[in-house]
Amino acid sequence: MAAASTSKRPEDERLPLGRTFAYGLQHVLTMYGGIIAPPLIIGGAAGLDSTQVALLVSCCLFVGGVATILQTVGVPFFGAQLPLVQGTSFASVATLVAIAQGDGGIQAVFGAVLVAAVIGFAIAPFFARVIRFFPPVVTGVVITMIGMSLTPVAANWSMGGDESAADYGSLQNIGLAAMTLVIVLLLSKVGNAAISRLSVLLAIVIGTLVSWALGIADFSEVGEGHIFELPQPFAFGAPVFEVGAIISMVIVVLVILTETTADILAIGEIAKTRVDSKRIADGLRADMISSIAAPIFNTFTQSAFAQNVGLVAITGVKSRFVVTAGGGILLVLGLLPILGRVVAAIPLPVLGGAGMVLFGTVAASGIRTLSKVQFSSQNLIIVAASIAFGMIPVVAEGFYDNFPTWMGTIFHSGISSAAIMAIVLNIVFNEIKLGNTKGGSVFHAAPPRMVKTEEIRSLREGDHFEAGKLIDAKGEEVPVVTSEQFTVALAEHLKACDQAGVEPELPDGVEKQEVLEAAEGVREPGAAPRT
Incomplete structure (x- = not known):
């Protein structure tokens, strides 16, 4: 196994089969909007027709399911054996759109992903050795930033998800999201533990039924198309290899490795389980081997989904086998397009309402990690500067538009921006002691900690x-x-x-x-x- 399995690890808990698949479905519904969005965006940029885009979506679900099973079950050297859901990374979307609009089209996208993933696989073990540079002051910042940077995603879903739609931002959409949010909160307060843990899933189901009754949810296209379909390797033809596209994707893969490392550390903190450099290396190798297989089966780079980290935190269900069940559901959805169309009919405002709680919970988990930090002047400035720097691309999307493309690719994500800043500042202030202020600074006004x-x-x-x-x-x-x-x-x-x-x-x-x-x-x- 990728890591020694013991009954004492929280993530090794086994739940009854029914509850396992119920919680697994909850994970799928939580990340479904995020996993189908990249193929829709990239396919549109590449000029694909609706049938081809549907194929991209099915392949995306299938590969995401296989990658999730590998990550959670684990085999020697592959899989962190943690409750991490895998799927197409949003970090790659902007770069892949630019590649898809070039001369090579969608084939150049698959070629760039394939080569970059091979390079990422080769450097994964070395990347994992930086674990010592991720103390609580760094991981707390990164986990907090994951939640904060995902909040705009929930807000966009709550408004409808499509800025070009006539009802985008309508009170109807926002009201539906608010209703779902309230249902999550009410069910979380219910004394029954099972209902409380399934609050997100139940709220999504109730929200969808209400929206269907109001004529918002449309299930009319569920019966159209194939019921069962196997993914065909290289369905769009042989990949095309362009040097510029490959270089751009290598930078993206470095960002994905950073974000996945942060997610592994975050889920380890939430699950209260030990995460060492070997476990991170196993998780990153699973990430990259899945990304190598992804373009063969017509999809894109794979990484851990941060929103599902929030679901683990809010439900308290830490079993990796629950997420394995979710991976199985994703795989089936990829083989049965009709089931995928049912889930796709869930209105985005419903997912947005649930996302408000989920993403906020991730940020709260980061704050809880930061509570363990002794806020000397050095640590206070690390946290302050890193979070502020990480928020720049979140609140000002065009901030890096005039920077070199490689720099914009790295820092367009608030998560990677905050992670890089926190790591660098931790080295400067805490690893390199030379020049540190001994008597505190203007940034440190708290009294010394004392116990009587x-x-x-x-x-x-x-x-x-x-x-x-x-x-x-x-x-x-x-x-x-x-x-x-x-x-x-x-x-x-x-x-x-x-x-x-x-x-x-x-x-x-x-x-x-x-x-x-x-x-x-x-x-x-x-x-x-x-x-």
């Missing part, structure tokens, strides 16, 4: 906090009580020891009689008697 002696006098070796609870070395919870509750409990313990004829052990400086007297007035030993 009396706050730790009762702690013992092995005591630690988990989910807000104090746990001892044996894994048992240690109650956290007020001074008055402590006094009363200690007095009851002393009385029990007297009855058993056992000499009790008392905290330093505390006398037995003082405790018994204090308990009568419910006061802390050593404090003045209550009046």
